[in-house]
Amino acid sequence: MKTKYAIVFICIVALVIIEKESNILSRVSDKLIQRQTPQQTPQPPLDYSNATQIGSLTMFKMLLSKLTGAKVNYSSLSEEQEEDELDDLGTYRFNGGQRHILLMATTRTGSSFVGELFNQHGEQMFYLFEPLWHVERMLTTASEANNGTVLAGIYRDVLQGLFLCDFSPLEKFISPPPQDHITPALFRRESSLSLCEESVCSPVAKDVFERYHCKTRRCGPLNLTLASESCLSKQHHAIKTVRVRQLDTLQPLVEDPRLDVRVIQLVRDPRAILASRMVAFSSKYQTWKAWAQDGQVPEDDEEVKRLKGNCDQIRMSAEVGLSQPRWLRRRYMLVRYEDIARYPMQKAEEMYRFTGIPFSSQAREWILRNTQTTREASGIYSTQKNSSEQAEKWRFNIPFTLAQVVQRVCGPTMKIFGYRFVDDEKTLINKSISLLEDKLFN
């Protein structure tokens, strides 16, 4: 009994010590932020690796293990683990434990599904589905759009605003322009649980015939001021986008000291992506379909060049992320669609662990409901599929000649992610031959 009280007492003392020291730290870091002038590029978050916290945290652990008699093998606690814990603690002090998840993907890589994993987290999550859709739509007609550098900068600024709950950078791109920050036109509002909450749901005018803007309740057009207030009240923020092309264009966003950004790059076998796009975006892929028919693919065609360009951008982004530059350390995770399809729960857990957001039972239940069903997809954007079966289907939908073209132009991309090449049609459609190498990335 006595030892129990002693343990509790020492724990409290140790916590007080840690608390004091981290208060000092956070005051120091606040000063550092204040000192920054707007012209300066944002500093990366402080490096806590030398902080006095190490001392007290390690001591705290040791005290705890001695008192409880737990056998902790200190040499097996790798440096990486220790650092992770400290980083969590450090960033907690830094911005109140907020997390900003950027889900960076391309179309047909299961990004709606993964986005939903975060959307379903619960009350503390503010999730947005493809807000950059507005930017792309408005700028593809403008001349600036031809300049990828300019476009990437605009995307980044809009994302930065949204992570800070400021909708005004995005508002400029919503068409028709919002009146008094009210818009009926926000792209896929209903895909965001937080934009359809009671508090963000303005009443529908009774005398006007109007469609509802949410599935779950009868909401009128979106009041962006309310959306922003809801956003500010939530601890975590997640944005899914298929429009960011190059990871390195996000560096200033990741280094913004007001944010704690984690990037999840979602990739998929480029052969499967092509097969899936030919079904989903049928009219855009007429050329590929014609090639599939007559078996001839002109290598220097614009379509083939575009495919190669896309593959190269995905590969280059992954190379940046996997090389762990200082600005991205512990902030980048690469996830393969195929692994999520095979082990949805396990991968979801890993992703949540990476983000530092607790894996809620609500999200867990959503996964259970949505991965164990044999019901066929009701629409092409549906995430309700038997995921492991779905992941292999493309092998029967793509003609071998097209698979060959993808292998030729996307070879280096496939290698990096562990997608096996096939030399003949028989292998392509033989389900007992896996085209996926087991691979760990992070």
Ligand SMILES: *[C@@H]1O[C@H](CO)[C@@H](O)[C@H](O)[C@H]1NC(C)=O
């Ligand atoms: C941490 O300490 C080492 C050795 O004392 C020093 O070289 C390094 O610059 C320090 N790093 C920071 C971030 O203060």
Ligand SMILES: *[C@@H]1O[C@H](CO)[C@@H](O)[C@H](O)[C@H]1NC(C)=O
């Ligand atoms: C502690 O961990 C290290 C590294 O994992 C291992 O070599 C060592 O045998 C372990 N010691 C004990 C007492 O378990």
Ligand SMILES: *[C@@H]1O[C@H](CO)[C@@H](O)[C@H](O)[C@H]1NC(C)=O
């Ligand atoms: C894009 O714009 C930037 C800045 O205005 C300029 O430096 C760059 O040369 C442009 N690139 C192209 C391909 O036009």
Ligand SMILES: *[C@@H]1O[C@H](CO)[C@@H](O)[C@H](O)[C@H]1NC(C)=O
């Ligand atoms: C939108 O919400 C804000 C904040 O509650 C409110 O002040 C404003 O009047 C609302 N706008 C409209 C048109 O209802």
Ligand SMILES: *[C@@H]1O[C@H](CO)[C@@H](O)[C@H](O)[C@H]1NC(C)=O
């Ligand atoms: C999903 O499909 C796979 C492959 O056909 C099958 O083995 C599995 O039993 C299915 N899962 C469920 C829950 O129906």
Ligand SMILES: *[C@@H]1O[C@H](CO)[C@@H](O)[C@H](O)[C@H]1NC(C)=O
């Ligand atoms: C599929 O591949 C397996 C393993 O290589 C082989 O044993 C089997 O004969 C193949 N099936 C067909 C139909 O080619």
